[in-house]
Amino acid sequence: MSRTLQEVADAITATVIGDSAVRISGIASIGRAANGDIVFVEDARYFADAVASQASAILAGNFAKDLPADKPVLIVPHPKLAFARTARLLIADAKSTSRQGQIHPSAVVAASAQLGPGANVGEHVVVGENAALGANSRVGAGCVIGAGVRIGEECRFHPRVTVYSGTTIGDRVIVHAGAVLGSDGFGYVRDGATSSYEKFPQIGQLIVEDDVEIGANTTIDRGALEVTRIGRGSKLDNLVHIGHNCQIGRNVVIAAQTGLSGSIVIEDNVVLGGQVGIGEHARVGEGVMLGGQGGVLPHKVLRGKGEVFWGTPAQPLRDYLKQLGRLARLGKK
Amino acid sequence: MSRTLQEVADAITATVIGDSAVRISGIASIGRAANGDIVFVEDARYFADAVASQASAILAGNFAKDLPADKPVLIVPHPKLAFARTARLLIADAKSTSRQGQIHPSAVVAASAQLGPGANVGEHVVVGENAALGANSRVGAGCVIGAGVRIGEECRFHPRVTVYSGTTIGDRVIVHAGAVLGSDGFGYVRDGATSSYEKFPQIGQLIVEDDVEIGANTTIDRGALEVTRIGRGSKLDNLVHIGHNCQIGRNVVIAAQTGLSGSIVIEDNVVLGGQVGIGEHARVGEGVMLGGQGGVLPHKVLRGKGEVFWGTPAQPLRDYLKQLGRLARLGKK
Amino acid sequence: MSRTLQEVADAITATVIGDSAVRISGIASIGRAANGDIVFVEDARYFADAVASQASAILAGNFAKDLPADKPVLIVPHPKLAFARTARLLIADAKSTSRQGQIHPSAVVAASAQLGPGANVGEHVVVGENAALGANSRVGAGCVIGAGVRIGEECRFHPRVTVYSGTTIGDRVIVHAGAVLGSDGFGYVRDGATSSYEKFPQIGQLIVEDDVEIGANTTIDRGALEVTRIGRGSKLDNLVHIGHNCQIGRNVVIAAQTGLSGSIVIEDNVVLGGQVGIGEHARVGEGVMLGGQGGVLPHKVLRGKGEVFWGTPAQPLRDYLKQLGRLARLGKK
Numbered sequence: 001m002s003r004t005l006q007e008v009a010d011a012i013t014a015t016v017i018g019d020s021a022v023r024i025s026g027i028a029s030i031g032r033a034a035n036g037d038i039v040f041v042e043d044a045r046y047f048a049d050a051v052a053s054q055a056s057a058i059l060a061g062n063f064a065k066d067l068p069a070d071k072p073v074l075i076v077p078h079p080k081l082a083f084a085r086t087a088r089l090l091i092a093d094a095k096s097t098s099r100q101g102q103i104h105p106s107a108v109v110a111a112s113a114q115l116g117p118g119a120n121v122g123e124h125v126v127v128g129e130n131a132a133l134g135a136n137s138r139v140g141a142g143c144v145i146g147a148g149v150r151i152g153e154e155c156r157f158h159p160r161v162t163v164y165s166g167t168t169i170g171d172r173v174i175v176h177a178g179a180v181l182g183s184d185g186f187g188y189v190r191d192g193a194t195s196s197y198e199k200f201p202q203i204g205q206l207i208v209e210d211d212v213e214i215g216a217n218t219t220i221d222r223g224a225l226e227v228t229r230i231g232r233g234s235k236l237d238n239l240v241h242i243g244h245n246c247q248i249g250r251n252v253v254i255a256a257q258t259g260l261s262g263s264i265v266i267e268d269n270v271v272l273g274g275q276v277g278i279g280e281h282a283r284v285g286e287g288v289m290l291g292g293q294g295g296v297l298p299h300k301v302l303r304g305k306g307e308v309f310w311g312t313p314a315q316p317l318r319d320y321l322k323q324l325g326r327l328a329r330l331g332k333k
Numbered sequence: 334m335s336r337t338l339q340e341v342a343d344a345i346t347a348t349v350i351g352d353s354a355v356r357i358s359g360i361a362s363i364g365r366a367a368n369g370d371i372v373f374v375e376d377a378r379y380f381a382d383a384v385a386s387q388a389s390a391i392l393a394g395n396f397a398k399d400l401p402a403d404k405p406v407l408i409v410p411h412p413k414l415a416f417a418r419t420a421r422l423l424i425a426d427a428k429s430t431s432r433q434g435q436i437h438p439s440a441v442v443a444a445s446a447q448l449g450p451g452a453n454v455g456e457h458v459v460v461g462e463n464a465a466l467g468a469n470s471r472v473g474a475g476c477v478i479g480a481g482v483r484i485g486e487e488c489r490f491h492p493r494v495t496v497y498s499g500t501t502i503g504d505r506v507i508v509h510a511g512a513v514l515g516s517d518g519f520g521y522v523r524d525g526a527t528s529s530y531e532k533f534p535q536i537g538q539l540i541v542e543d544d545v546e547i548g549a550n551t552t553i554d555r556g557a558l559e560v561t562r563i564g565r566g567s568k569l570d571n572l573v574h575i576g577h578n579c580q581i582g583r584n585v586v587i588a589a590q591t592g593l594s595g596s597i598v599i600e601d602n603v604v605l606g607g608q609v610g611i612g613e614h615a616r617v618g619e620g621v622m623l624g625g626q627g628g629v630l631p632h633k634v635l636r637g638k639g640e641v642f643w644g645t646p647a648q649p650l651r652d653y654l655k656q657l658g659r660l661a662r663l664g665k666k
Numbered sequence: 667m668s669r670t671l672q673e674v675a676d677a678i679t680a681t682v683i684g685d686s687a688v689r690i691s692g693i694a695s696i697g698r699a700a701n702g703d704i705v706f707v708e709d710a711r712y713f714a715d716a717v718a719s720q721a722s723a724i725l726a727g728n729f730a731k732d733l734p735a736d737k738p739v740l741i742v743p744h745p746k747l748a749f750a751r752t753a754r755l756l757i758a759d760a761k762s763t764s765r766q767g768q769i770h771p772s773a774v775v776a777a778s779a780q781l782g783p784g785a786n787v788g789e790h791v792v793v794g795e796n797a798a799l800g801a802n803s804r805v806g807a808g809c810v811i812g813a814g815v816r817i818g819e820e821c822r823f824h825p826r827v828t829v830y831s832g833t834t835i836g837d838r839v840i841v842h843a844g845a846v847l848g849s850d851g852f853g854y855v856r857d858g859a860t861s862s863y864e865k866f867p868q869i870g871q872l873i874v875e876d877d878v879e880i881g882a883n884t885t886i887d888r889g890a891l892e893v894t895r896i897g898r899g900s901k902l903d904n905l906v907h908i909g910h911n912c913q914i915g916r917n918v919v920i921a922a923q924t925g926l927s928g929s930i931v932i933e934d935n936v937v938l939g940g941q942v943g944i945g946e947h948a949r950v951g952e953g954v955m956l957g958g959q960g961g962v963l964p965h966k967v968l969r970g971k972g973e974v975f976w977g978t979p980a981q982p983l984r985d986y987l988k989q990l991g992r993l994a995r996l997g998k999k
Contacts, residue, residue: 027867029891080866081855087867106774106790108439108456108474123774123792124439124808126456126474126492141774141792141810142457142826144474144492144510158849159792159810159828160475162492162510162549174865177810177828177846178883180510180549183491186570186588189414195584195602196566199507199546200413201360201420213865216828216846216885217511217905219549219571219589225362233862237852238885238907239550239925241571241589241607251861255852256885256907257925257943259572259590259607261625269861274907274925275943275961277590277608277626292927293943293961293978295608295626312626313657324979326663330992441772441789441807457772459789459807459825475790477807477825477843493808495825495843495882513843513882516824519903519921522747528917528935529899532840532879533746534693534753550844552882552904552922558695572883574904574922574940592905592923592940594958610923610941610959628941628959645959646990659996 001025002036003090005057009074012085017065018072022056027087030055038074040083059083104141116153128165146182152210164222170210176238178217182206185221185228185244185262200224202244209233215240215256224262231268243280255292269305277312290314334358335369336423338390342407345418350398351405355389360420363388371407373416392416437474449486461498479515485543497555503543509571511550515539518554518561518577518595533557535577542566548573548589557595564601576613588625602638610645623647667691668702669756671723675740678751683731684738688722693753696721704740706749725749770807782819794831812848818876830888836876842904844883848872851887851894851910851928866890868910875899881906881922890928897934909946921958935971943978956980 002025009016028037030046033055040059041050047067050058057072058064059079076082101118103109107125116135121127125139128147137155139145146165151157153171161175164182175181187200204223208230214220215238222228224244230236231249237256242248246260249268258276260266267286272278276290279298284290287305295312296302302309310320335358342349361370363379366388373392374383380400383391390405391397392412409415434451436442440458449468454460458472461480470488472478479498484490486504494508497515508514520533537556541563547553548571555561556578563575564582570589575581579593582601591609593599600619605611609623612631617623620638628645629635635642643653668691675682694703696712699721706725707716713733716724723738724730725745742748767784769775773791782801787793791805794813803821805811812831817823819837827841830848841847853866870889874896880886881904888894889911896908897915903922908914912926915934924942926932933952938944942956945964950956953971961978962968968975976986 027869027891032891078855078858081857081864084855084864084866087869088865091867104774106439106772108437123810124457124475124790142475142493142790142808142828144456158830160493160808160826162475164491164510174850176849177830178511178550178844178885180571183509183549183571184507186548186568188568188586189411189417191414192411196544197568197584197586198414198417199421200417201424203360203420211862215852216849216887217550217572217844217883219511221549221571225360225365235852235854235863238846238849238887239572239883239905243589251863253854253863255927256909257590257923261588261607274927275608275941279625292945293626293959323660323663327660327989327993330663330989330996439772441770457790457808475808475826477789493826495808497824497843511844511883513904516842516882516904517840519881519901521901521919522744522750524747525744529877530901530917530919531747531750532754533750534757536693536753550883550905552844554882554904558693558698572905576922590923594921594940608941612958626959656993656996660993663996 005038005072005074008038008057008086008089011089012074012076012082014059014074014076014082016072016074018057018069020072022072024057024086024090026090027083028055038083038086040079042079059086110147122159134171140177149182158216164206167206167208167222169208170212170232172211173208174213176214176216176218179214180217180219181208181214182222183219185224187224187244187262204228204244206230209250212236218242237274249286261298291317338371338405338407341371341390341419341422344422345407345409345415347392347407347409347415349405349407351390351402353405355405357390357419357423359423360416361388371416371419373412375412392419443480455492467504473510482515491549497539500539500541500555502541503545503565505544506541507546509547509549509551512547513550513552514541514547515555516552518557520557520577520595537561537577539563542583545569551575570607582619594631624650671704671738671740674704674723674752674755677755678740678742678748680725680740680742680748682738682740684723684735686738688738690723690752690756692756693749694721704749704752706745708745725752776813788825800837806843815848824882830872833872833874833888835874836878836898838877839874840879842880842882842884845880846883846885847874847880848888849885851890853890853910853928870894870910872896875916878902884908903940915952927964957983 002023005022006020025036033053038057039055044063103121104123107121109127110129112129113127114132118136119133120138122141127145131149134153139157140159142160151169155173158177167182184202188197206222209232211233218240220242221244234252236254241259243262245263248266253271255274261280265283269287271289273292275293278296281299282296283301285303289308291310294314308317335356338355339353358369366386371390372388377396436454437456440454442460443462445462446460447465451469452466453471455474460478464482467486472490473492475493484502488506491510500515517535521530539555542565544566551573553575554577567585569587572590574592576595578596581599586604588607594613598616602620604622606625608626611629614632615629616634618636622641624643627647641650668689671688672686691702699719704723705721710729769787770789773787775793776795778795779793780798784802785799786804788807793811797815800819805823806825808826810828817835821839824843833848850868854863872888875898877899884906886908887910900918902920905923907925909928911929914932919937921940927946931949935953937955939958941959944962947965948962949967951969955974957976960980974983
């Protein structure tokens, strides 16, 4: 299936220069583009490469308005964003033509489970009692959806995801293979008499809001007695760990292998680099960026919209860089 | 199912103040308690909140003996521990009423496998030849139990756990979704002639003792030629890695994303924070606590019961704090 | 099944001292060896222990030529390498007698999928449309092989591996349980107007070359628009993360929990310790060794064959050690 360039331009609000009837069926990098593909250019220096490519059309910024091109160009304020939206448009087309509303015969779906129209349940999936899967949501092969789990509309679960019972998931949530959602938190009470650990009950809930994406083999624990929450639009990379009772705000980005222990608050628009570690009850304020491998001690609060923190214990980047410089000079004395 | 408050008090050894005939069916936090729930209070300041809650009873310390309350109170020396035990009691009740002793028809169980009375095998589970599952143990959907694996009694395997062949697991072990037990260790011999790596055989065993809990997506390798062992009562969080030939003692706590390379000894009662990394052949002595993101070099030994270590390379906390202070002062010269 | 010592010696190019007709059926450590096993000794000090063991034969270096032994000895230049090769020989024997060329009836294999001779598909496996599995390759229980995936010959996939569609895998590749190959990379474009993130298309490919081994629960992302590549003979431990567009060279060793963000180049023969973190677009030059927990900043280049780097930001080991020394002395002023 394909779209005319004019249809693409209308969908993403772009100005067409050249033949708007050209048909677009895919996206690609300049180096790998083929006939039917659209590519994007953010920098005038690479525009000639895009023109020379096999692509059928180019997404570019205002700079391209007067540059020579023997193929049509869509002028947009933010070419990379427009490219991502074009991709979404074309992928949605592809999805609408794929089989939908099917339950694979090898799946085990409880009679009390509710499946919305167009919901798709893959091979060897298990859907527990009273679970609900919203319209057009797709659950990949080998997923296990626990009892009472509620999944919204237009979700995409890749294979082998486990969702523990009672978890609630919003609309348009993407979960990658092997992720575990709503597992028990890590809480014990030590019995002084025997030195052994008694498991503290982990009977709270996990709520994942709309438009969240969760990476492969990432684990998110349910609340102990309360709720763990991943806010709307937040994106978690692979192998991330989120402990019990954490509150992750909206549009938070968490890179791979970062770990949050329990009861942490991450406010909206925070960016955490990879392999960051945050201690229990810490708080990262709105809009803070924390560099890779950074560490935040328990109960610590980081604040500053747009402020970049680095190191362990995390400090403002400029302080961290000064310290690195002094350490290096120490070596030369 | 529910218990009278007197039955709870008898089970956990508590003194009842008030109506001991009240029925308790659940546990909850003060904020979320409903009729039938019991809550706990460790600090007199929160006792009034507990009284004002919807809970049917309160677990509290001696301090509550003479405080006003219009609902029954159980007096115990350690309210949080008592709360955890009450939870276990009520959950055991719930378990005993759930279906038991069933093999889901979609499971593939070898004819030579032995299942104890009350053992439960979930959807799409695979149980290999000569594997044994003890009485009342439950294996969740999609688990793969290799040939010759021995699992004790009263174990709880959440969905999609893989146990490699030959692994031995004790009683009352809890394993969370996606964990991998007994995988090959990471060992190669370099062939100088070709620069390629020859796999060193990984044919040893993994032994997990009684009362261990293992977190989601955690990986524990079998021994190369010998045994990897996780000692009785130890608790491992999510995404932990334990390399081949490691010896983990009893009642050891290992927080999320911590990694142990090969042949490491962790003695009894050690606590490792999250994202700790330990080099091969290192030893962490009895009762040591090592803070999050700490690093221990290969062959290094840390000693000191109750001593707290921090940083990379790990040093006693007071030395680490002094160093941080000096680093900060350096910046002000 | 077993081999005569002479057959073993011929296969691994060794000189036999003693009875070459002795039959060998297994390998073991000195402490656990039984009749029929062969053991190895790299150091003359342990030779007597090997002689005293229950093993039927010993692999040893030249030093053992004139040492007394009442059992046969194979003299080789590199006993550990010879031991690994002997293990491979005996395991290959065991494999050839195991059931082969079978598709378990519970597997769901697309009609358009191609299976080579001797290929083995385990319980509850899913093989997507147009996927291809080479001769004698074995796919363990619960694996999900996406549409169009190509897997070479003699591969071994342990249970519950997920391979996203379009991934290409070479010959003799070993993948451990729970690994995820070819998942979406972590790429978004921020929409300034709404502060929300638009998913950047992740439609590239993952190519894994011959003789690679991939650890349990490791995740490797496909390219965004291009290719992620794991070079021939490279070995990845458990819980490793490789981001989109990374180029890993040949015979690279990556220890557990190390994470690479996007578009990183790791040249041939690099060794990365555990929990290393590398920022996007960085490059690690041929033959570099980077110690555990080391960190490399985005766009940084490390160079030096055989050079060892350590710390965050990574620096040559001798500089790192000097700095540690100065830090310690600071504390004593």
